[in-house]
Amino acid sequence: MSAGGHHALFEAVVPAGFPSPAADYEEDRLDLNRHLVKNPAATFFVRVTGDSMLGAGIHHGDLLVVDRSLEPRDKNVVIAAVDGELTVKRIRINRRKITLEPENHNYFAQEITAETEFEVWGVVTNVIHQL
Amino acid sequence: MKEIFALVDCNNFYVSCERVFNPKLAGRPVVVLSNNDGCVVARSNEAKELKIGMGVPAFEVADLIKRHNIEVFSSNYTLYADMSRRVMQTLATFTPEIEIYSIDEAFLNLAGFGSALADYGRRIQRTVKKWTGMPVSIGIAGTKTLAKIANHLAKHSAKFNGVLDLSGSANLEQVLAEVPLEKVWGIGIRSAIKLKRAGLKTSLDLSRADISWIRSRFGVLGVRTVYELRGNCCYPLEDNPPARQSIVVSRMFGAPVESIEQLKEAAATYADRAGEKLREHKLAANLQTVFVTTSRFIKNKYFNSHTFAFETATSDTTELIRAATSSIEKLYRINYKFKKCGVVLLGLVPQERVQRNLFDKTDREKSRRLMRAVDAVNAKVDTPVYWAAEGLSRDWHVKFRRRSKKFTTCWDELPEVA
Numbered sequence: 287m288s289a290g291g292h293h294a295l296f297e298a299v300v301p302a303g304f305p306s307p308a309a310d311y312e313e314d315r316l317d318l319n320r321h322l323v324k325n326p327a328a329t330f331f332v333r334v335t336g337d338s339m340l341g342a343g344i345h346h347g348d349l350l351v352v353d354r355s356l357e358p359r360d361k362n363v364v365i366a367a368v369d370g371e372l373t374v375k376r377i378r379i380n381r382r383k384i385t386l387e388p389e390n391h392n393y394f395a396q397e398i399t400a401e402t403e404f405e406v407w408g409v410v411t412n413v414i415h416q417l
Numbered sequence: 418m419k420e421i422f423a424l425v426d427c428n429n430f431y432v433s434c435e436r437v438f439n440p441k442l443a444g445r446p447v448v449v450l451s452n453n454d455g456c457v458v459a460r461s462n463e464a465k466e467l468k469i470g471m472g473v474p475a476f477e478v479a480d481l482i483k484r485h486n487i488e489v490f491s492s493n494y495t496l497y498a499d500m501s502r503r504v505m506q507t508l509a510t511f512t513p514e515i516e517i518y519s520i521d522e523a524f525l526n527l528a529g530f531g532s533a534l535a536d537y538g539r540r541i542q543r544t545v546k547k548w549t550g551m552p553v554s555i556g557i558a559g560t561k562t563l564a565k566i567a568n569h570l571a572k573h574s575a576k577f578n579g580v581l582d583l584s585g586s587a588n589l590e591q592v593l594a595e596v597p598l599e600k601v602w603g604i605g606i607r608s609a610i611k612l613k614r615a616g617l618k619t620s621l622d623l624s625r626a627d628i629s630w631i632r633s634r635f636g637v638l639g640v641r642t643v644y645e646l647r648g649n650c651c652y653p654l655e656d657n658p659p660a661r662q663s664i665v666v667s668r669m670f671g672a673p674v675e676s677i678e679q680l681k682e683a684a685a686t687y688a689d690r691a692g693e694k695l696r697e698h699k700l701a702a703n704l705q706t707v708f709v710t711t712s713r714f715i716k717n718k719y720f721n722s723h724t725f726a727f728e729t730a731t732s733d734t735t736e737l738i739r740a741a742t743s744s745i746e747k748l749y750r751i752n753y754k755f756k757k758c759g760v761v762l763l764g765l766v767p768q769e770r771v772q773r774n775l776f777d778k779t780d781r782e783k784s785r786r787l788m789r790a791v792d793a794v795n796a797k798v799d800t801p802v803y804w805a806a807e808g809l810s811r812d813w814h815v816k817f818r819r820r821s822k823k824f825t826t827c828w829d830e831l832p833e834v835a
Contacts, residue, residue, distance in 0.1 A: 327506035328548035330824075333831040350834070355548045365834055370441035374834045405440070407550075 322412050328355035330408065332365060332372070339363070339374055341389030348415045350374065352408035365407040368396070372407060420650045421527040421557065421584050423538060424564040425508055425545075427501075428552040428572065428579075430521035431459035434500045435490055437550035438824045438832050446487040450475055451693075455686055456668070458492065476671040491820040499825045503549045511541050516654045519697075524561060526654050535582040542580055557582040561652045562645035565602040566593070566620065593621035593646065603642045603658035608635060620646055664702070666691045667759020673712070677749045680709065680758060681742045687760040688741040692734040695762060701730035703764030705737060707744035712756040719753045730766050737762075 323329045334348045342363055344350070350365070358364050360379045365372055366386060375386035375396075384398040398404045427433060431449040436442045446463035450456065456474045467485050469478050475489075482489055501520045509515050514526035530537055538555040545553050556567025563583055570592070571581035583589060598609040601620050611634065617623055624646035631639045638658060641651040652658060666687040674680055684707055695702060708722035725740040741760055822830035 325548070327503045327510075331831050332834050334835075335833045336835045338835065349831070354550070355544075367440035370443070372438075372440065372832060372834045403440075403443070407440075 322351050322414075324411075325353055325355045328408075329353050332374075334374060338388040338390050338393045339376075342376065342413075343415070344374065344389075344413050345415055348413050350410045351412040351414065353411050354408040356409040356411070358406045358409050363410040365410060367403070367405045367407050368398075369403050374410060377406065419528065420559060420653070421530065421534065422559070422561050422564040422654075423525040423527050423534075423541070423555055423557045424518075424561070424568040425523050425525060425541065425553050425555050426568050426572065427504060427521035428554055429459055429461055430501075430551075431490075431492065431497055432461045432464075433551055434493070434497050435821055436461075437500070438496075439821065442488055446485055447490070448478075448482070448487055449490045449492055451492060451690060455690060456666075472666070472668075474668045474671070477669065479671075489819060493820045493823065495823045495826055496821065500549065500551065503825075504545055504551050504553070507545050507548050508541065511537075511544075514654055518657070524564070524654060527557065532585065534584060535580055538580040538582060552579070554579045555581075557584050558586075559584050559648045560645040560650045561657065562602045562642060563589075563648065566596055566600065569596075569600055589648070590621055593624055594619050596620040598623060601642060601646065603638065605663075608639070611635075663765065664691050664694050664698075664700075664762040665759060666694070667708070667757065667761070669757045670755065673754035673756055674758075675752075675754055677745065680749060680755060681745045683758050684741040684745050684760060685738045687758065688737040689734055691760045691762050692732060692737045695732045695765070696768075699768045700765045701732045701768045702737075702762035703727055703730045703766065704762070705740050705744075706761040706763065707741050707748065707759070708761070709745070709748050709755050709758045711753050715754065717753060719750055719755075721748045721750075723747050724763075730764065732768055 330352045332350050332352055334344055334346060334350060337346055344363070352365050356362075358377055358379070360377070362377055363374065364377045365374055366377070367373075368386065373386070375388055378385040378387055384404075385395050386398065387395045396402075432442075432447045435447060435449065442461075444463065445461070446467055446469075447461040448457050448464050448469055449459040451458045456472050457469060457478065458472070460469050460471065464487055467481060467487065469481060469487070481487065497520060504521075505515070505517050505523055508523055508525060512525045512527060512530070516524040518524055525541075527534060527537065534557050538557055542553055542555055545551055554568055554572035556564045556569065556571050557580075558564040558567045567581045567583040571577045571579050574581075583592060586592065596619060598604055598612055598617065598620060599606060601623065604612070604623075612623065615634075617626060623643060626643055628640055628643065631643050635642075641658065644651050668683075668687070670683070674683065688705070688707075691705075704724055704726050706722055706724040708720070710720040711718050723744040725744055727736065727740070731737065737760075745758075822832075824830060824832050
């Protein structure tokens with residue numbers, strides 16, 4: 287992916303005196319890449335395994351778009367490194383504590399304590415789910 | 418306007434790339450091996466502390482690796498190149514003027530960015546870490562040579578925490594007094610020895626050296642180095658002191674080598690690695706010296722070297738290997754236990770400035786294309802292309818073969834999250 291993205295070059299050959307009506311609607315082609323990736327240098331794709339986030343519409347095998355440049359806020363879905371493993375969970379941040387919450391009753395929430403090796407790896411911005 | 422340069426250098430770049438996608442590696446000793454798992458090309462600080470040397474062959478440190486449970490990776494150049502691109506792209510958001518100096522270093526022009534440059538440097542450092550996961554050190558100064566020194570100090574002295582601004586520093590002299598001559602950009606080991614013989618000890622001494630004396634002994638390049646140390650910019654962005662004077666790849670063998678075949682294989686492997694380094698720096702060599710030696714501590718001692726002069730400066734691995742094997746044929750003596758062998762490339766010139774010899778029979782453009790293709794293949798595949806002379810058995814060699822995934826460039830190899 288290049289920094290500038292791809293631009294569709296629009297060149298209409300216009301006979302003198304007859305401006306093409308289409309020229310008014312000249313636009314870039316819709317580029318899904320640019321729609322999903324705001325900051326290419328900081329955006330990574332990761333693959334989901336398991337169903338701990340089913341309630342958030344994140345299925346096994348889905349593709350997640352992760353932007354590392356975003357500051358994680360309460361209720362964001364994030365990729366976190368917890369004790370050496372990468373995991374996707376909803377983060378709850380309040381004054382007293384940080385919790386990682388799954389969206390599936392078969393899984394438990396995990397509170398981050400002083401002993402946990404913990405780092406937010408990036409903020410999930412989109413899920414790409416194949417039907 | 419006064420020039421201000423920031424040299425941004427990724428810390429243990431290859432290792433740090435591996436760590437971004439494998440958080441388990443944090444705080445653990447990690448090494449990355451060269452293309453064909455021959456030698457160590459990157460070490461985490463923890464591995465450095467365990468005395469794993471840079472460039473040592475893997476078999477030499479196999480015991481250390483086992484004993485300390487060191488994580489070993491084969492080079493994953495696809496990943497490193499993509500991470501490098503991300504780091505550079507991030508840096509480019511901080512200044513319009515950036516010079517990518519190597520896969521893990523860039524100079525930024527920060528002239529006109531005010532005086533709180535250390536703060537700006539910290540912002541750059543924080544942003545690169547956050548966006549890409551890459552830890553960097555930043556040295557800021559009025560010349561590239563001083564920025565290199567600032568970077569070195571920023572990286573190795575805990576008190577600077579990775580960022581040091583020497584621009585407008587009142588105690589620049591104090592700083593230079595602590596920096597040994599060999600650490601100065603453009604001062605090779607040989608020049609350092611010459612300077613020491615003349616009584617100079619530190620880069621402060623060098624910065625105070627008499628210009629006409631420097632010119633007579635080290636030419637105009639030496640003069641530029643002195644001026645740069647004094648803060649007078651001689652190398653603007655995109656213009657650098659000439660690259661290194663020689664490339665050396667030489668190793669001690671794990672077990673003594675007695676057969677000519679094994680010696681040839683070793684020399685060919687080192688020539689291959691030296692060629693890689695050569696091309697990495699966009700250089701070509703006019704001379705290649707191969708040396709072999711037995712242990713100094715046994716009765717039956719033998720040391721010899723042979724130098725091959727290429728008709729035209731080359732960076733072609735096939736030529737380097739052919740010359741290396743023919744040198745070994747001249748050097749080999751039966752009934753000696755060889756302990757070490759090495760390949761030294763000399764007479765280095767920039768690749769694009771290579772003068773074609775009238776009688777040169779090699780198609781330069783074709784061979785350059787072949788080299789690029791081989792380097793590209795080796796960067797992409799698990800099993801690198803071996804030159805036939807390197808041999809396939811290589812008993813003197815240890816193999817690890819553990820390349821991490823192409824996490825950022827291959828749909829089937831994305832990081833997995835549960």
